[in-house]
Amino acid sequence: MESQKDRVKLNVGGKKFETTATTLESAGRNSFFGAMFDENWNLHSDGSITEHFIDRNPNYFGVLLDLLRTGELYIPPKIDKKHLYREALYYGIEDHLRLAKWGPFDGNRLRLAESITGPTVRKAHKIRASPNSWCCVVRDNMVNVYNWMLEEQPTITTRDYRRVNDVCWVDSDNIAVSSSDKYLASGGIGLFSASTGELKYNFEVKDEDQLKDYTADALGVSSDYKLFSSCTECTNKKNGIGVWDQVTGKQTDFLPYWPDSKATKFQWLHGTNCLMVASCHLRSKCSINLFDFRENTVALSWSDATYQRMYRDAIAIEERNSICIVDSNENLGFMDLRSTTSSIEWRSSTRDNTFNRYPKLAFQEGQLFSLFCDTISVYCGSNWVPTSQLQQSCGGCIRDFSIGGDRLFALHGSEDIFDVWETPRP
Known part of the structure; x- marks a missing residue:
């Protein structure tokens, strides 16, 4: 069970998401989310849950958040794949998307x-x-x-x-x-x-x-x-x-x-x-x-x-x-x-x-x-x-x-x- 301190609230394009710092940290230090844990931008320094706004499309963000949670990629029928890839590029998690899409070269x-x-x-x-x-x-x-x-x-x-x-x-x-x-x-x-x-x-x-x-x-x-x-x-x-x-x-x-x-x-x-x-x-x-x-x-x-x-x-x-x-x-x-x-x-x-x-x-x-x-x-x-x-x-x-x-x-x-x-x- 995640602690209160580990929880993170995000407002993406007007739609609210709640996840954990551990999930976001799995994106890597060089990702958009990695920057959120930089010492200059501490998400939960006082132990309280603060909502952070991201001005992006929430539909694509939901797919990418599930990818970080599970390591698996599910793209709903109404989601445009190439637009999803561009969103992954914006968040700096294109490597996660590639790994979920295909395996190591063989x-x-x-x-x-x-x-x-x-x-x-x-x-x-x-x-x-x-x-x-x-x-x-x-x-x-x-x-x-x-x-x-x-x-x-x-x-x-x-x-x-x-x-x-x-x-x-x-x-x-x-x-x-x-x-x-x-x-x-x-x-x-x-x-x-x-x-x-x-x-x-x-x-x-x-x-x-x-x-x-x-x-x-x-x-x-x-x-x-x-x-x-x-x-x-x-x-x-x-x-x-x-x-x-x-x-x-x-x-x-x-x-x-x-x-x-x-x-x-x-x-x-x-x-x-x-x-x-x-x-x-x-x-x-x-x-x-x-x-x-x-x-x-x-x-x-x-x-x-x-x-x-x-x-x-x-x-x-x-x-x-x-x-x-x-x-x-x-x-x-x-x-x-x-x-x-x-x-x-x-x-x-x-x-x-x-x-x-x-x-x-x-x-x-x-x-x-x-x-x-x-x-x-x-x-x-x-x-x-x-x-x-x-x-x-x-x-x-x-x-x-x-x-x-x-x-x-x-x-x-x-x-x-x-x-x-x-x-x-x-």
């Missing part, structure tokens, strides 16, 4: 929650998920951003309507965008607000303190606020890797990149403070390099000049000390991060040598994901045994997919549709 239990149709046809070519379950879709010169309620935010548009080459979530609030004109003669990198689409600043490319005209392509970020981009000089096609401070926008380094082809993927390895740089092009030599920023050296370097395989993607799995690589027939290869020989152990797929232009890899919560045609396969265990498949009959071949927060987003190639996969609550 590739073997994912279920299709929704399919979103874009504004165009056959133009979307990249999708990226954010750490807080938002996503963005690249369509030619535009980046369409969707919040965790799957509402479209203001569109990000590149300067001079240049084609977008890559996008990267710097954090939950900002997106880096690389672009170039249709002749790949010039390009740039901009940092944009995810919620407003506003350009915050452009990243300039300098080599030996000289401002250079580069096209920017693949992007990546580190845990210590660095932004990386694959850069190709417009005049002599020299490849390099630009490094910027995400906070200030200032370039901090430029690394010459010796492989013949430009880098196609960056991945920061948090445990070793290294950057994996992969070049996986359809009909050119594949290379993987590991740059150690503590020693300013190359910790691992591998390349395949035999052209016997068409390598398409690579991903480092730090907890297994390995790098996984996939070819156009969905054969998976594994390389030991600690090995100096850098040999690859291949595991053949069951695809009967079916060719696919868009194989892709991802790793989340100890599970490996591999995209092939219209199917995303999930691999688990020490031997990477296939345990489940994600497949949607509508939309055709999957061109790209991305995992962020507690969601998987899959972008279809033949139609401008992306699927949202979530893990149901146990």
Whole structure:
């Protein structure tokens, strides 16, 4: 039984509610209700029950209060879901709402929650998920951003309507965008607000303190606020890797990149403070390099000049000390991060040598994901045994997919549709 001192009275939009301080405190210190227990706003310092007024809609507040009381979400038929989500955002309890709506990410239990149709046809070519379950879709010169309620935010548009080459979530609030004109003669990198689409600043490319005209392509970020981009000089096609401070926008380094082809993927390895740089092009030599920023050296370097395989993607799995690589027939290869020989152990797929232009890899919560045609396969265990498949009959071949927060987003190639996969609550 709660004590008199623990009881709290609230007047929300003219409707009175009575609850306990314990229930409101469960919202968390960073929530609206957490602020009510700050020393500057003590709800019950004298032991009496004081009524506090909140100028919001009481119908939505009642649903959210029940969520805090029980941990379960029940939405009455007359309640608009998206308006309820916005109210949860106002009170700072959107995490509670997400947890009540779906469980922790598990590739073997994912279920299709929704399919979103874009504004165009056959133009979307990249999708990226954010750490807080938002996503963005690249369509030619535009980046369409969707919040965790799957509402479209203001569109990000590149300067001079240049084609977008890559996008990267710097954090939950900002997106880096690389672009170039249709002749790949010039390009740039901009940092944009995810919620407003506003350009915050452009990243300039300098080599030996000289401002250079580069096209920017693949992007990546580190845990210590660095932004990386694959850069190709417009005049002599020299490849390099630009490094910027995400906070200030200032370039901090430029690394010459010796492989013949430009880098196609960056991945920061948090445990070793290294950057994996992969070049996986359809009909050119594949290379993987590991740059150690503590020693300013190359910790691992591998390349395949035999052209016997068409390598398409690579991903480092730090907890297994390995790098996984996939070819156009969905054969998976594994390389030991600690090995100096850098040999690859291949595991053949069951695809009967079916060719696919868009194989892709991802790793989340100890599970490996591999995209092939219209199917995303999930691999688990020490031997990477296939345990489940994600497949949607509508939309055709999957061109790209991305995992962020507690969601998987899959972008279809033949139609401008992306699927949202979530893990149901146990």
